[in-house]
Amino acid sequence: MAKKTKKIETPIDKRETFVSIQKTFADSGLSVSEKLQTLYALQQADTEIDKILQLRGELPMEVEALENEIVEIKAKSVRLAEMIEEYNKFIAANKMSITECEDLIEKYKSQLENVANSREYDSLNKEIENQDLLRQISEKHIAETKERIFDKKKELEVIKEKLAVRNEDLKAKKEELDTIVEATSKEEQMLRANRDACAEKIDERTMSAYEHIRHSCTNHLAVVPVFNGNACGGCFNTIAPQRLLDIASNKKMIICEYCGRILVNPDFE
Numbered sequence: 040m041a042k043k044t045k046k047i048e049t050p051i052d053k054r055e056t057f058v059s060i061q062k063t064f065a066d067s068g069l070s071v072s073e074k075l076q077t078l079y080a081l082q083q084a085d086t087e088i089d090k091i092l093q094l095r096g097e098l099p100m101e102v103e104a105l106e107n108e109i110v111e112i113k114a115k116s117v118r119l120a121e122m123i124e125e126y127n128k129f130i131a132a133n134k135m136s137i138t139e140c141e142d143l144i145e146k147y148k149s150q151l152e153n154v155a156n157s158r159e160y161d162s163l164n165k166e167i168e169n170q171d172l173l174r175q176i177s178e179k180h181i182a183e184t185k186e187r188i189f190d191k192k193k194e195l196e197v198i199k200e201k202l203a204v205r206n207e208d209l210k211a212k213k214e215e216l217d218t219i220v221e222a223t224s225k226e227e228q229m230l231r232a233n234r235d236a237c238a239e240k241i242d243e244r245t246m247s248a249y250e251h252i253r254h255s256c257t258n259h260l261a262v263v264p265v266f267n268g269n270a271c272g273g274c275f276n277t278i279a280p281q282r283l284l285d286i287a288s289n290k291k292m293i294i295c296e297y298c299g300r301i302l303v304n305p306d307f308e
Contacts, residue, residue: 055248057261057294057301064292067242072289074241075262078249079307081237082262084230089259091223091230098216105209112202119195126188133177133184140174252299263295264305274298 057064065071147167154160238246252261256273263272265286270277276297278286286293286302293302 055244055251056299057248057252057292058299060244060248061292061294063244067245069240071291074245075289075292075301075303076307077237077240078245078262078301079264079303081234081241081249082253082260084234084237085253085259088227088230088234091227094223095216095219098212098219102209102212102216105205105212109202109205109209112198112205116195116198116202119191119198123188123191123195126184126191130181130184133180136177137174137181140170140177143170144174256298256300260300262301262303264303264308266305271295271298271300271302273300278302 064074067074069077144167147163147170151160151163154163241249249261253259258273260273265278265283266272266275269280269283274295274297276295278295282293282302285291287304287306289304294300295302
């Protein structure tokens with residue numbers, strides 16, 4: 040019994056164009072006419088969705104940017120608070136060091152009253168000087184650290200004010216965006232449902248070409264009707280008479296030789 044030869048499918052190239060799939064375009068469960076009409080319906084749904092997204096303008100990106108900025112501001116606020124806490128611990132440690140120095144100074148001073156010789160006297164005075172120097176160093180550290188705390192607290196106040204402003208901005212932007220989304224949500228939902236229904240009927244290779252052409256054009260049009268009787272509806276270059284007849288027949292996929300878009304019968308409108 041002869042073995043069946045398994046058909047090897049060529050991997051889909053994300054750079055697929057309508058020209059590269061022209062030979063296999065008719066290999067589908069849909070007729071060429073139905074496939075062209077489905078592609079055009081898909082394009083119309085995408086165009087209307089694009090219009091809705093354009094209404095939102097830069098708002099989604101502005102909202103995202105504000106949210107990211109607020110996260111960064113909060114993180115900086117936490118870091119400053121941690122620094123202030125560390126500074127306070129450093130001050131507390133130096134205060135303890137001062138107390139220890141003062142206790143030792145008092146101890147050595149009391150010992151001076153009972154010294155037996157000059158060598159012991161000089162040694163105790165040297166210790167008193169050292170402890171006094173250590174006390175002064177700790178006092179200097181405390182003064183400098185208090186200045187740093189003052190500066191950090193001022194910085195923290197500025198950050199808190201900035202955070203309050205950004206939160207208000209975010210609230211306003213979100214309300215504006217929510218209003219637009221709410222006003223267009225039902226229409227967008229219907230359009231996306233229509234788009235998905237059309238996309239399900241189209242094979243992957245054709246969809247890949249459609250998406251590639253659509254995203255490479257500034258107006259996002261991959262499938263266009265004939266414009267003004269004899270021109271491409273995408274680039275507006277003149278179409279040859281024979282190609283116009285082929286487009287009107289709905290039996291072939293006709294591609295604009297200038298821009299690579301699929302040209303369809305204006306009756307599809």
